[in-house]
Amino acid sequence: MGGVFLLLSKISFYGTTLILVILILVISLKFNKKTESKTTDEVSNEYIASYFDGEYQTEIPGKNDGYIVDKIICDNGASATWDNEEWGINIRNATKKIKCSIYFVFKTEYDFDYTGAEQVFTVPKTGTYKIETWGAQGGDTLMNGKNNMYGGYGGYSIGIVKLDKNKMIYLNVGGSGAGCTLYDSNPSFGIECPGGYNGGGTSISPNLGNDNAGTGGGATHIALVSGLLSTLQDNINDILIVSGGGGGSYSWKDIDYAANGGHAGGYKGVDGYMSVYYASKLPGGGGTQVSAGTAGTMRGADGKFGQGGDGGKVGSSGGGGGFYGGGASAHNGSGGGSGYIGNSLLSNKAMYCYNCEESSEESTKTISTTCTEETPTENCAKKGNGYARITYID
Numbered sequence: 001m002g003g004v005f006l007l008l009s010k011i012s013f014y015g016t017t018l019i020l021v022i023l024i025l026v027i028s029l030k031f032n033k034k035t036e037s038k039t040t041d042e043v044s045n046e047y048i049a050s051y052f053d054g055e056y057q058t059e060i061p062g063k064n065d066g067y068i069v070d071k072i073i074c075d076n077g078a079s080a081t082w083d084n085e086e087w088g089i090n091i092r093n094a095t096k097k098i099k100c101s102i103y104f105v106f107k108t109e110y111d112f113d114y115t116g117a118e119q120v121f122t123v124p125k126t127g128t129y130k131i132e133t134w135g136a137q138g139g140d141t142l143m144n145g146k147n148n149m150y151g152g153y154g155g156y157s158i159g160i161v162k163l164d165k166n167k168m169i170y171l172n173v174g175g176s177g178a179g180c181t182l183y184d185s186n187p188s189f190g191i192e193c194p195g196g197y198n199g200g201g202t203s204i205s206p207n208l209g210n211d212n213a214g215t216g217g218g219a220t221h222i223a224l225v226s227g228l229l230s231t232l233q234d235n236i237n238d239i240l241i242v243s244g245g246g247g248g249s250y251s252w253k254d255i256d257y258a259a260n261g262g263h264a265g266g267y268k269g270v271d272g273y274m275s276v277y278y279a280s281k282l283p284g285g286g287g288t289q290v291s292a293g294t295a296g297t298m299r300g301a302d303g304k305f306g307q308g309g310d311g312g313k314v315g316s317s318g319g320g321g322g323f324y325g326g327g328a329s330a331h332n333g334s335g336g337g338s339g340y341i342g343n344s345l346l347s348n349k350a351m352y353c354y355n356c357e358e359s360s361e362e363s364t365k366t367i368s369t370t371c372t373e374e375t376p377t378e379n380c381a382k383k384g385n386g387y388a389r390i391t392y393i394d
Helices: 033-047 233-238
Strands: 004-014 017-026 048-052 055-057 067-074 079-083 088-092 100-106 109-112 119-122 127-134 156-163 168-172 211-213 220-223 239-243 250-252 347-354 366-369 387-392
Touching: 067 079, 079 100, 088 100, 109 119, 127 220, 127 239, 156 239, 220 387, 233 239
Parallel strands: 048 100, 347 366
Antiparallel strands: 004 017, 017 088, 048 055, 067 100, 079 088, 109 387, 119 168, 127 156, 127 387, 156 347, 168 220, 211 250, 220 239
């Protein structure tokens, strides 16, 4: 922040209202020395006082330095607002000599909701950060109140990591799966429905509208390099953390072809559930730390690294995305994807998943939970779309 000064850029009168716009300029810019001295003195000494976390400063933070404006206090009846786009202050009712104090505080929490695209976080300050990810839920299959089944819940992962200022961090937040009810006049093949963003497996539309097959939920991951999780198998050391997505469910409108999707795991994704009618047929398997979930007995594909298995012919649901994705299945639930906290840069790390297999090993620590929330909640499995959060600690 050294070399960044307040500059009085423009004063305009509208009746009795004065609008004062303060911009940030870097001292390396070549501008008139007389103007530089005059305007810097006028702003810093007469009009503006700047505080970082309560401490008086002679400059203001840069736009990307991680600070936000907590409050602005002006004297002599003036009022002010902060323009985040222009990174400047607008002062009104400055009919007398006034002074405004701007209180900047360092932003500690950064939230990343589902967008369907990669998001980039530039580290504002060297320090220790808590990173959290929630995977997305698999697709529900709702048949007008009868045989309603639900996709597996997304997993939750947490860890502590040290990051350097200006380092770029890449986040891909998983999208939830969905039912697939497109009418198909050719039941031999069906119509493919896309899985949730970042690795959710596809499903195939139903047999003449009689059934519903859910797609897989996408994984949420944070990495030091750009790309969907499925593209990073050769860059595993650059993957910081992963939360798996849940497998898609399946239901038939009249008889007990109905099963929930497998939940995302930590150490291991949960296998899809079996329907009563097809209890003799295996559902899709959950992904693990070293291999993808296998496809169910009927139809569908195995999962892959970063990708849930795709459905095969009609009535097959998709596997959940994850470090390794879950397997697809037909007439049963598909498997959930696994999470990942194996990066040596992470400390104080753990994964939480719904009714899942536990592990006490540091690199795969997994805790089973019955907590499920649509709002991203620490230590809880996730309903709906995935989520990510980065929190500055010190």
